Each structure stands twice: as structure tokens, then as C-alpha cells.
Amino acid sequence: MIISIEKSEREQRLSRVRSLIKDKGYKALLFAADSYLGKKGSLRYLFDNHLIHRYGYGLVLEEGQYQILPSGLHWCTDRRVPDTIYPKDHEVLEIVRIFNKQNIAEGVVGVIGLNNTMKIEDYDYLKQELPHIQWVDASVAFEEVRSIKSKTEIEGVKEANTIIEAGFDSIIEHIRPGMTEEEAVSVAYSTVHALGARDTLFLTLSSEEPGAVEPIFLNPRPKVIKENDYLIVSLEITGPSGHWVEHSRMFCFGTRDEEMERLARLVARGIEYAEKTMKPGVKVTDIQEELEKMAAEAGTVCGHLTGHGIGMDVIERPFVARQTGTSFIGVEVPGEEDEGLLYLKEGMVISFHPQIMNPDMKKSAYMSDVFVITVDGAQRLSSRNHEVILIKGR
Template sequence: MNDHADFSPKEYQQRLSKLRGLMAERGIDAVLVTTEANHRYFTGHVTHRWMHQYTAMFTLLPLEGEPLLIVPPQEACMCEEDSWIKSIRTFPLEHILQGVDAITDAVRELGLEEGRIGTELGGIVALRMPCEDFDQLQQNLPHVDFVDASALCWKLRARKSSAEVERIRAAVAITDAAYQVLFEEVKPGMSERELCRLLAVEHLRRGAEMPGSITLAPYIPDDIRVANSTLRRPIDRVLTAGEMITQDAGGVYRGYWSDYTRMFALGRASAAHQDAYRVVYDCLQAAIEATRPGVPIADLIHAAKATMSASGHADYAAKVTGIGHAMGLEIIEPPFIAFENEVILAEGMVFTIEPGLFTADAFCMLEEDVLVTDRGYEVLSKPASAELPIL
């Protein structure tokens, strides 16, 4: 592997070993990977061709034997450069079913014509293969039992290695710096598009591969059309003094995401806005302080809801069902911070914790990127101010 490879071969071998342990527990003979994030996670191969909806790439990870990449011929050389996997097969790009035939041949060569093969059939991830192609694969292998393996992939990806955490840490540092520029330069008279463009450009200037999730929720005095709106895309509207802005931003550094929200007022802030900010800030701190390995993830939302109720917003707290999600190779990953979630927190998990509050005046939300450590937590993002910033 060359310098541009994602991680060391040892890292990928450990991932495959852990996957095989889960496969053995569930009686799965092989896992067929079709989606970009899982492909990158298990192989290290990175390509822009995932943007092309007509392009498919597959990884076959058997319980025993060597893993296999099945890709268009244009990607074979980059697989050799990027990936630790040595067995690479190609199929003509102009005929996607050729990829199906290559998968069929590989399964037969492994002696799994009557085996149990897991693939991405559920768990908030969609199989990246046209329905008719998957139908053809099932017809080619009529005695194979295709089952969902998405839960196995999510279970592995939920706990980040130290190398993955460093990627996330770098992505978060880029967003920290971009927000700092925003706080220095934002002013009445800028448009929403200019505001979000500033954040996007600052992410790119500091080494992000791409910015993402740059949305906002403004409170505009006396404008009922957008008061209480949730985060949305920017428009050409010009910012005015007295507005309170809830701004979401993030970016990607070498495949891994940052994602967190900040709030600020332009020029002046009402007492109602400052009070709402303090409530959300206190809820955020309560959830963060509840974070540690070995506790149910639902404890975080219970802590936030209890704080919100104690602040006089019990009716709103009763409606809250979730306050965040994991992140990594994708900006939104499971597990989710929801009261019905039975997942137990473990070292290496990374979350965005993001309680919010709708008031008569505004949509309010604060968010931090938080790592579960061996003894508790580490806030990766530069912590939000305890008081509403007035810029």
C-alpha cells in the first residue's frame, strides 16, 4: 500500500477478523458489500466513481479464504494502489450484469452455492444494486440464502479505532477554525448564501475534502413564515440585526466527518433568546456528563429531557424522542441517541449530541462532537459558549 492508502493493512485485517467473528456467530458464510462506506471501511479503496449511479463495485468477504474485490476495469489499478486486498476481478463497465456474473462465479468457486450470504438489506442502508440485478443474482444462485448483514457492519463501525478517531479529530478541528472565521466576519447585510458559502470555503481552505451539512435556522423578528423553522438550506435573504441564527456545519477529512451546531445573535439578543439558549446549553451539558462506557445510550436523552423539564419546558421535553447520532465515514450513522435504544455505550464510539428546543420565538439547537473514552468522554469540538454569543 502506498502513502495515500487510508490505513495500514493490519487495521483492515483486524476489521475483517472482527467481522468474521460476528459472521460465525450468525452462521453467515460470506458478506457481499455493495455500498461506498462499507466498501471503503473493509477495503481501503477510494474512488470518485461512486458518484456515478451506473457504476457498481463489490467486495466479497468470505468466512474462510481470501477476500475479493469485483470492480470495473478502470478501478483495478487504483485497487492495487489503495487496497490491502490482493484478489481483484473486473467486469465491463458498460454492462452492470457482468458484475452480477462475476459475483456468481466467485460464490461458486468458494463452494457456497448453498451457503448463507449476508448483504446490505436493511438497517438504514440500501443495497447499491438495481433490483433487477439482485433478482438476477438470486436466480443465478437459487439455493443461496441471502440475509441482512447491515447490523454486523454497523456494529463494527460504531467503535472507532484510534486511527479513525484521529481522522475525526482533524475534521472537527477544521470545523472549529471555520466557525471562528464565521464569528469574526458575520454581520447584518450578508445573505444567508454568503454566510454558508463562507463556512464551506473555510472548510476547503483548511484541508477538508468537502464541506457538508451547512444549513441554518434563522429567527427573524415579526416574520411568522420562518419563525420556528427547522434547519434548512440557505436562500438569498439578507441578514438583519436582532436575528438569532442556529447554524449547522461540518466537513470531511480523509473520509471522516465532523458535524456540530452553533447559535448566535446578530447585534443584539432578546431575553427570551438568551433564556432559550441557556436551556439548550444546560440540556447539552447534562447529556454529555451522562456519557461513559457501560451505560445505556438512552441515559443521555433521559438526562437532557430531565434538565429540560426542570427548566419549565416539560411539555416540550415529553415530545423529544432523540438528541443525536453517531458519525464516522458517514455524517449520520447508528446508533442513535433515542430513549428506546438499548445500545450500551463503549469506548471508541463518537456521537453528535444535539438537544433542541422550539419556543414561541425560535428553533434552538446546540451540538457537540463527543468521543466515548475508557473512563468517560472527550468533547472533540471546541465547546460552545455558556451564554448566547452576540456578534
């Protein structure tokens, strides 16, 4: 079980971050992290801290690095984490003190999470106290760095995938008509956590109508599963190493619906296409375009985000989606800054999950798998097939 990273792995990651500082001409990189799922992976990447509460900062200079956490987290964080400061006043005050001590009063500082994570009052204070520094969002530049996973990281991804499939297996063994969605997936929580999962995000898609699934992701509900219902279950977890994986399949609880099965076959076809196509050098927007073409030819609609990078945050770049001209960092489509992340590279890990819907949005299908991009192509981590899983009542 990979619980903490070795010193050599951490030094390798810091070296890549410092190369980014040098390449961009930054004086430093400041990482803003929050315990919200999807906004804390940078601290795990840099400092091996799986942030479970509140927020924190990471600061990397040409020489020296610091993790700066609220004083209260002294009692609620991993004591293995090196280079950590718990200022008695406020984290942003400590950042200013470090900059003054290092005689950094001008130039450009890249901030990961500036536009979608950092607190406004902290940003305003930094501008006030260090007025000659230009603070720029460096989130996409950092995404380029962490999009390529090391051998150790890929081992962590594979370990997490083994855990999530065990959780899904427990659902298949347990789930029956007459249960609520909450009851049906509850066994997966205990299974994955017993095996070392850290964070979990479980979602379901269903409908009030039998033989249908509306394309809306929700937390498992107290809705009773009935005969002839369809249900999509999506599990997302972090393994012991802090890496996210996703696994989703479809269930039928009685008579198979011809249209639902057709939609499921289209999703399976899309995943099969990705498995054959995703190789180093392939453009991610081309994959999305092909999936949309497949869907249109079948008289259906393809979801906007067919896949994405996945790692220490549940959604990372690159995005398998149509490119737009937006400059907003938090939009889950390739934007103006994503040019360097439009092509697959060896070492990327991709969560691929086509969503195919009827035009009236009454019926839909969705499944997901995790792929590692190797020099020879895409390695799918699951051996589970993509047939709708038939569950009969006891």
C-alpha cells in the same frame, strides 16, 4: 494528515469483519454502498475507498475480499485501493461468478445495506442465480463492529474536528448582517477543503421573523441576514481519513431575544449533562429520556434524536433516542435489533446535538459537539463554549 490507512489497520478491520462472519455463521458478507452521504462508509472502512461517484460492492469471505466497482469507475476512483475488480459487464454478475468459483451455493449471506441501499434489480438477480442462499440484512450487526473506533480512527476524528472548527472560526470572522446565508458560510467551504476535508454538508436554521429560529434544517439560502435575526449554522464534514464530524452554534445579530437565549441555555445544559453522563455502560435511551424530561419541565419540546454515533458515515449507531418496536433498519431510533447498541462503550464516537423547541415550533435552539467515549467518560473535542455568538453590524 491521515490520508490512507496503514496495512495493519486495514487488516485489523477485516479481521473484525471476519469474526462477525464466523459468529453469525455467514458464508460471506456483502457490502452495498452508494456515493450518497451516509451510505458509502463501509467501502472506506474496508477498502480505504472514499467513493466519490456512483456505487459499489464489497465482498468479504472467510478467505479473500473483493471490492467490485462499475467499469466506469476505473477512471474515477482511488488507484491505491487494493483488491478491486472492474467487471466489463455488471458488478452483480461478478458477485455470482465469485460465489460459483468458491462453491458457495447455499447457506446464509449477510448483506450490509440490503434494506436501504442495495438496488432491487441486483437483489432479484442474486436470488434468481443463487436460489438456495438466504440473503439477510446484516447492517445492524456491522454497526456493532464499527461503532468501536480504533486508535487510528479516533486520531482521524480529532483531525477532522480541528478542520471543522477552523471552518467555523472563519464564519465567525466573516459573517455580518446584510449578507445572505450563502455568503456567510461560503468562507467555511474553502477553509475546510484547503485543510483536507472531503465531503461537506452545511445546514442553517433561521426564520422570517426577527429574534426567532424555526426548527427546520435547510441548505444555506439566499436569505439576507438582518439586524436582530438569529441564525443557527451547522457544519458537517469528513476529514482526510474519511471520518465525519459535526459542529453547530447559534448567532445573534443585534438585540438578544430573551426566549431564544433561554432555549439556548437549555441546549447548553443538555450538552453539559451529556458530557458528565456519557460513560461506558450508560444506556443511550436513558440520556434521551432525561433530555426530554428537562425540556418538559421547562415547558419546551425535545427533538427525537438527541445524538448518534458518527464515523465513516454521518449517522451511525448507537442512536440517542427513544427505543421503538420498529423493525425498519433505516429509522433513526433504536429498533428491535438494536439491543447490543443500547449501551455506550469505550471507543465509541458520539455526535451530541439537543434540539429544544417551543410548543408552537416558532422558536428553537440547537448546538452540536463530538465526544469520544473513554474509559473515564466523555471527551468533548471542542473547547468552544455554548453561548450564543453575538455579531454586531459594521
